Amino acid sequence: MLIAIAYRNLWRNRRRTLLTLSAMVVSSSLLILALGVFSGMLEDMLASATEQYHGHLVVSKSGYQDNHDLYATIRDEKLPVMLENRPEVVAASPRLRAYGLLSGRDISRPAELLGIDPEREEKVTTLMAHLVAGRPLPSAAGNGALIGSGLARRLGVGPGDQLVFVTGAADGSIGNDLLRVTGIFSTGDSGHDNGLVLVGLPWLQQLLVLPGQVHEIAMRVNDPMAAAGIADRLAAELPPGLDVFDWGDLLPEMREAVASFDVSRMIVVLILYAATGLGILNTFFMAVMERTREFGILMAIGMRPRTVRAMVLLETLQLGLLALLLGGAIGLLMTWLMQRFGIDLSGQITPVTYAGGTILPRLHAAFDPVNVWMPCGLLLVVCMVAGYLPARRAAKLQPVAAIREE
Amino acid sequence: MSLIQLDKVCKTYRTGNLEVPAVVDFTATIEAGEFTVLAGPSGSGKTTLLNLIGCLDQPSSGQVVLDGRNVATTPTRKLADFRLRHIGFIFQSYNLIPVLTALENAEFTLMLRGVPQQQRHQRVRELFALLGLEGLENRRPNDLSGGQQQRVAIARAIAAEPAVVLADEPTANLDSRASRELLELMHRLNREQRTTFVFSSHDPQVVDMARRVISLHDGRLADDRRREP
Numbered sequence: 001m002l003i004a005i006a007y008r009n010l011w012r013n014r015r016r017t018l019l020t021l022s023a024m025v026v027s028s029s030l031l032i033l034a035l036g037v038f039s040g041m042l043e044d045m046l047a048s049a050t051e052q053y054h055g056h057l058v059v060s061k062s063g064y065q066d067n068h069d070l071y072a073t074i075r076d077e078k079l080p081v082m083l084e085n086r087p088e089v090v091a092a093s094p095r096l097r098a099y100g101l102l103s104g105r106d107i108s109r110p111a112e113l114l115g116i117d118p119e120r121e122e123k124v125t126t127l128m129a130h131l132v133a134g135r136p137l138p139s140a141a142g143n144g145a146l147i148g149s150g151l152a153r154r155l156g157v158g159p160g161d162q163l164v165f166v167t168g169a170a171d172g173s174i175g176n177d178l179l180r181v182t183g184i185f186s187t188g189d190s191g192h193d194n195g196l197v198l199v200g201l202p203w204l205q206q207l208l209v210l211p212g213q214v215h216e217i218a219m220r221v222n223d224p225m226a227a228a229g230i231a232d233r234l235a236a237e238l239p240p241g242l243d244v245f246d247w248g249d250l251l252p253e254m255r256e257a258v259a260s261f262d263v264s265r266m267i268v269v270l271i272l273y274a275a276t277g278l279g280i281l282n283t284f285f286m287a288v289m290e291r292t293r294e295f296g297i298l299m300a301i302g303m304r305p306r307t308v309r310a311m312v313l314l315e316t317l318q319l320g321l322l323a324l325l326l327g328g329a330i331g332l333l334m335t336w337l338m339q340r341f342g343i344d345l346s347g348q349i350t351p352v353t354y355a356g357g358t359i360l361p362r363l364h365a366a367f368d369p370v371n372v373w374m375p376c377g378l379l380l381v382v383c384m385v386a387g388y389l390p391a392r393r394a395a396k397l398q399p400v401a402a403i404r405e406e
Numbered sequence: 407m408s409l410i411q412l413d414k415v416c417k418t419y420r421t422g423n424l425e426v427p428a429v430v431d432f433t434a435t436i437e438a439g440e441f442t443v444l445a446g447p448s449g450s451g452k453t454t455l456l457n458l459i460g461c462l463d464q465p466s467s468g469q470v471v472l473d474g475r476n477v478a479t480t481p482t483r484k485l486a487d488f489r490l491r492h493i494g495f496i497f498q499s500y501n502l503i504p505v506l507t508a509l510e511n512a513e514f515t516l517m518l519r520g521v522p523q524q525q526r527h528q529r530v531r532e533l534f535a536l537l538g539l540e541g542l543e544n545r546r547p548n549d550l551s552g553g554q555q556q557r558v559a560i561a562r563a564i565a566a567e568p569a570v571v572l573a574d575e576p577t578a579n580l581d582s583r584a585s586r587e588l589l590e591l592m593h594r595l596n597r598e599q600r601t602t603f604v605f606s607s608h609d610p611q612v613v614d615m616a617r618r619v620i621s622l623h624d625g626r627l628a629d630d631r632r633r634e635p
Contacts, residue, residue, distance in 0.1 A: 300462055301514065301515055301518075302491070302518050304486045
């Protein structure tokens with residue numbers, strides 16, 4: 001009966017309750033949407049930083065990620081298959097890396113050549129999905145090369161043109177060979193677009209005189225946010241001399257960006273809910289003040305102060321639950337719409353590279369359960385905190401004084 | 407032992423630096439089954455005395471003993487339970503809970519006492535039949551006349567069969583016909599169910615029907631008369 005009384009009391013002043021409810025619903029639903037868009041932006045950044053180049057996890061010789069030593073190679077050709085057999089690993093791609101001078105028609109530029117198995121690499125990164133001219137690197141790549149759009153422009157080359165690459169080989173000789181441009185990619189990340197070339201793994205192994213050897217094995221995992229945990233487990237199982245790095249190790253600035261997102265998410269929630277909380281506090285103080293005499297009567301006929309307090313708190317709880325249901329549903333719907341359709345801003349802004357990732361010119365949401373339960377849960381907490389003071393006031397009333405109130 | 411014992415009761419209110427005596431050295435006893443009126447002009451201390459008897463207030467000095475319990479020495483938090491189990495209240499302005507129906511208002515004290523719903527409904531329906539409220543069970547207070555609201559308030563006050571029903575000027579807001587009907591009803595409850603009633607009133611109709619009239623003047627006992635039934 002107390003629940004029914006609280007519910008009916010809630011709707012005594014329908015207009016005031018609806019106004020407070022709408023403020024709570026609007027703030028919570030917009031918050032869910034805004035956090036979804038934040039997550040979408042972060043997902044884009046993370047995807048561009050990891051899935052375009054590094055992968056979520058990388059296995060390499062100890063020290064290789066610090067100095068990119070040509071001789072720090074992995075000779076175990078079965079390792080990629082072993083890694084792929086782990087349930088949390090989606091795919092693994094062996095890579096060999098070389099730095100040298102790449103020449104086009106009359107111009108030379110320093111470049112990073114990444115030797116890959118195209119079939120495996122496209123399961124780990126999306127580099128080859130950003131093709132803007134030509135065709136993808138075939139499985140038997142031969143001397144074919146995919147070149148970044150900025151580098152191609154500077155060298156003045158296009159699909160079908162020849163390139164010469166010169167570098168130091170592992171046997172101490174000067175390795176040089178011809179490459180033919182099969183396609184041009186553009187990721188939006190200036191570092192990759194201006195300096196990276198993808199070539200066939202056997203071609204580069206031959207050029208560097210490192211047969212059957214790779215510098216690293218990049219991996220894609222089911223849940224990028226769980227990469228650190230997987231790396232810890234994997235580290236214990238790897239042969240000695242090999243290290244495993246998660247994307248946070250390779251891109252510490254991106255890890256900081258994710259951590260700062262968690263903090264800024266909490267700050268945004270608190271600021272918005274502080275304002276909402278004041279609205280709720282005002283509503284319930286008004287409601288309690290208006291019913292002072294009634295509370296006096298209830299206590300006179302035997303209602304305990306704690307029951308009076310519980311009744312007012314039940315009213316705030318019901319309002320909070322109603323706002324939570326409506327706000328959560330509307331917020332989820334808006335997030336879903338933004339996830340499905342998004343808003344293309346490429347006409348207004350260009351991609352921005354930040355913390356090793358690229359913020360794409362679009363508004364796009366990503367679904368993360370935390371973005372729903374945290375605003376909803378906090379809304380309920382704010383509601384109960386805001387309702388506590390009026391409830392306490394009601395419970396502390398003296399029946400005689402309260403009954404005298406007009 | 408008397409149901410209500412008031413021994414040299416004083417109640418003083420403080421307004422700023424001023425002390426206002428509302429009840430002064432009041433001594434009286436009320437037995438179970440009495441139909442008593444506290445009479446007197448406005449400001450004579452009737453409501454204060456009723457509040458003291460009803461454990462809504464505590465005396466500045468003296469003793470108020472109700473059903474064997476000294477109100478002055480009972481902790482405030484225990485007084486709510488004591489009121490719930492021993493006292494029924496009828497207020498001047500009916501004071502029903504506007505969001506509850508007539509039936510829910512009447513069963514409210516039973517609900518607070520934890521009586522199961524089926525028993526509550528049965529008890530309230532019996533009372534509604536007795537009080538002429540049949541058919542009004544699902545109406546909200548706003549949809550009832552003043553007389554009907556006061557009958558619902560009576561049902562609420564007596565539903566839990568308290569030791570005493572305290573009524574603060576219960577006919578003040580009613581017309582003379584409704585007042586008479588209400589008084590006859592309470593008289594009947596007193597006669598048939600032995601419910602103890604203590605009123606505060608300066609309404610001559612109420613005073614005429616009482617079997618005992620305690621007159622107050624400036625917070626002091628001015629007269630205490632009993633009439634034959």
